[in-house]
Amino acid sequence: MRKYFTFLFLFCLSTFVYAQNTEYKLVNRLIEYASIYTQSEYDKDTVPSSEEQRILAQLLAEELQSFGVQDVEVDEHSYVYGTIKGNVKNAPTLFLSAHLDTSPDLDLQGKAPTPVVHNYKGGNLVVNKELNIVLTPEKDEFLKAAAGGMVITSDGSTLLGGDDKAGMSVVMTIAETLATNPNIPHGDVRIIFTPDEEIGNSTKYLTKENIAADFGLVLDSHGFGRIVVENFNATDFTFTVKTPSAGHPGYSSNVPPLNIATNFVSKFPEALASYKSSGKDGYLSYYKTKALSSNEYAVYGRIRSFELNEMQLYKKMLLSWAQETAKQYNLDYITVINDVKNNDLESAASVTLEMKDSYFNSKEVLKNYPTNYNLIVKAYEMAGVKMYAESGRGGSDAGDITYLGIPTYNMFAGSHNEHSQDEWVSSKQMLASYNVALEYIKLIGQQDRLSMLREGNPKYTPAVPTLNMKHIERVQQKILKKYGNSFSNF
Ligand SMILES: [Zn+2]
Numbered sequence: 001m002r003k004y005f006t007f008l009f010l011f012c013l014s015t016f017v018y019a020q021n022t023e024y025k026l027v028n029r030l031i032e033y034a035s036i037y038t039q040s041e042y043d044k045d046t047v048p049s050s051e052e053q054r055i056l057a058q059l060l061a062e063e064l065q066s067f068g069v070q071d072v073e074v075d076e077h078s079y080v081y082g083t084i085k086g087n088v089k090n091a092p093t094l095f096l097s098a099h100l101d102t103s104p105d106l107d108l109q110g111k112a113p114t115p116v117v118h119n120y121k122g123g124n125l126v127v128n129k130e131l132n133i134v135l136t137p138e139k140d141e142f143l144k145a146a147a148g149g150m151v152i153t154s155d156g157s158t159l160l161g162g163d164d165k166a167g168m169s170v171v172m173t174i175a176e177t178l179a180t181n182p183n184i185p186h187g188d189v190r191i192i193f194t195p196d197e198e199i200g201n202s203t204k205y206l207t208k209e210n211i212a213a214d215f216g217l218v219l220d221s222h223g224f225g226r227i228v229v230e231n232f233n234a235t236d237f238t239f240t241v242k243t244p245s246a247g248h249p250g251y252s253s254n255v256p257p258l259n260i261a262t263n264f265v266s267k268f269p270e271a272l273a274s275y276k277s278s279g280k281d282g283y284l285s286y287y288k289t290k291a292l293s294s295n296e297y298a299v300y301g302r303i304r305s306f307e308l309n310e311m312q313l314y315k316k317m318l319l320s321w322a323q324e325t326a327k328q329y330n331l332d333y334i335t336v337i338n339d340v341k342n343n344d345l346e347s348a349a350s351v352t353l354e355m356k357d358s359y360f361n362s363k364e365v366l367k368n369y370p371t372n373y374n375l376i377v378k379a380y381e382m383a384g385v386k387m388y389a390e391s392g393r394g395g396s397d398a399g400d401i402t403y404l405g406i407p408t409y410n411m412f413a414g415s416h417n418e419h420s421q422d423e424w425v426s427s428k429q430m431l432a433s434y435n436v437a438l439e440y441i442k443l444i445g446q447q448d449r450l451s452m453l454r455e456g457n458p459k460y461t462p463a464v465p466t467l468n469m470k471h472i473e474r475v476q477q478k479i480l481k482k483y484g485n486s487f488s489n490f
Contacts, residue, residue, distance in 0.1 A: 022173065026430040027117065027150055029169035034152075034161045037112040040101035040196045047077040047204060048195035053100045054078050060100075060193050063172060067179045069191065077205050080193035083212075084178045084186075091187025092449040094441060095213035095406070096174060097397070098167035098220060099197035103419040106159050114155040122147035125424075128156025133422050142224045142416055142429070149428035154421065162415030162425040167219030168193065170413050170433045177438065184438075186445040188213075194397065203400040211401065214453060215372055215444065216408030217437060218398045222418055224429045225385050227376065228392040228410040230363035231399040232282070232304040233311050238354045239264055239299040239322060240292070241331070242347070257297035260329050260351070261289060265299055267321040272314075280306055280391060284314040306361055306391055315355060326351035359395045362402040368456035369407045371447065376409060379439035385432045407456065411436065 038056050041049040048054060057078040064072045069082040078100065086093075102108075118125055122144070127133040133156045137144040143151075154160040175191050178184060190213045194202035197220070221228055241260045245252075265286055270276060277283040282305025289299050303314045319335065326333035332347035336354040366373065380387040392399075398410035414429030444452075 022177075022434060023149070023427050023431045025173050025176070026169050026434060027152060027427050029172055030152055030162065030165055030425060030430070031115045031117070033165040033168050034113050034115045034154075037108065037110060038101050038161070039108050040104050040199045042104055042199055044199075047201050048101070049199060049201070050101070053195045056100050057193065057195070060168070060172065064175060064191060067176050069175055069179050075205070075210075078195040079205060079210070080191070081210065082175070082191040084175060084189045084191070086187040086189070086445065087182060088185050088187055088445050090449050091445045091447060092214040092452050093188040093190060093212065094444050095190035095192055095211055095216045095408075096171045096437065097192040097194060097216065097218050098171045098413070099164045099194045099202050099397070100168075101196050101198050102159060102161035102165070103163065103198045105198075105419050106421065108158050111158055113158045113161050115160060116153050116155055118151045118153065120147055120149060120151040120426075125151060125153075127153045127422055127424075131156050131421070135422060135424060140416075142426070143424070145224060146424075146426035146428060149426055149431075152425045152427070154423065156421050159418075159420060160415075160423040160425065162413075162423055163222065163418035164197065164220045164413065164415075166415040166425045166430055166433075167413035170219050170430055170437065173434055174437055174441070178441070184442065186441050187449070189441060197397060200395075203397050203404075206401065206404065208404050208406060211404070211406055213406055214449060215369075216398070216401055216406050217440065218396070218401070218408060218410040219413040219433060219437065220397065221410045221412045222415055223388065223412050224414065224426070224432065225380070225388045226390055226412040227380075227387060228396060228398060229366065229373075229389045230306060230361050231359070231392040231396050232306060232394060233308055233361045234358040234395060235303040235311060235315065235355055236358050237301050237303065237318060237356070238352075239286075239301070240352045240354070241297050241325075242350050242352075243295045243331075244348050245295055255329055257295055258291070260325060260331075261297040261299050263328070264321060264325045264351075265289070267324070274302070274304070277304075278393075282306065282310050282314070284317065303355075304393075306363070308361070308364070318355070319353060322351055322353035359399055360403060362396075362399040362408070365402045365456070366407050366409070369452070371452055371455055372407055372444075375443045375447070376440055379436050379443055382439040382443075383432060383435035385436050 036056050038053045057074045057080050060080050061072050061074045064082040069084055072082040074080050125135040135143055178186060178189060196202055241257045243257050247254045272284045274283040274285040284303050286299050286301035292298055305311045323333050332345050332350040334345055334350055334352040335342045338356055396410050398408040401408040413433045415425045417423045
């Protein structure tokens, strides 16, 4: 009996020490990575956009090699790849990834963040007294949940870069755990670190071949327990009006292109604007107008929605507004849809509406792999973490990679208030992210690769599905009801 208790005591102690160890490792790595300046830069033609990302990429590659990760490689664009060979047969290959860069939205002017570790017992947490940066748990349930662990912030003068250095720390610590504990059963696990995520370039050089995995998990979501299960469908549009000549303003009766463009934008109901949209609503909005020459004017805009049918409806509305405008001013009407022009007109007086699909909702693919989703739900359960499934109101790496043919989710890594000076990371929540990801690795390691892939393949169609007119009518009714008669033409 006594022997049993001793064993139980030692077992509990070792689990506790192991968890503590892991938590310290996660925090130490976060501090190390966050102390390296890797802000990406807008308007650069090169990937990576900042040289410092190359330095971090190299350090990460060396760290992976130090505990025996195989095939470690840093390519010319600073993508880091590595493989931890599996110790079970026929399991799917999973990749884990995080990004190297931090947001350029808060200009650090080359200054590396100074991470500060707080032993957080609850209550207000002062990040910077002079700048009056204080975190208050009353307004933040996740900060409340961080009590009893460490909270890492910057000194308040910069962002911390927990987005995505927290994810990076989780991925690296998992790599170490798997590479140094051969008793944990798992399939092949690919490790990938990407550059320039914050400026939208992180998947630019990723292919199915260099990812070389069947399923994926991106550790780049904020919050505690969050998992992004879908993202927007996105189409961008440009409306261009060209008139023969604006003429002399004192004598000409020609309508200037600006007035025609203004007429076009006046058709956009404010109710559908991006700033009126939240949650599961989509939007149809313009964001920029520009004079291309004295007789040419352009309007740029976006269509976003979680539903493909709703996208089609918005496209239809847009086409009809452009056509109406052309008719009103007696101009030729040209459309270019996904680079296909509807006629060969080279008109000197025209309205051209160009629409191009940019990305699709990952849900359209992910829903075809229910076993994979169920494994993630189970991994959360086993790690004792509450799951928050969310709809991401933008594009994402996970979405892009899913459309490369590798079903991928984006999961929390324990960071909060990203891209700001009051950014913070919870040690407990990083550990929770690590635990969920590790459980998922173990669970997927028990699956048969072919049967998991077969589940989705027959249905896998990245192309736009055929239209469901009934759904379109329902959306029309919804819009009519919500916004009134301004939509009666559709
Ligand atoms: Zn990020």
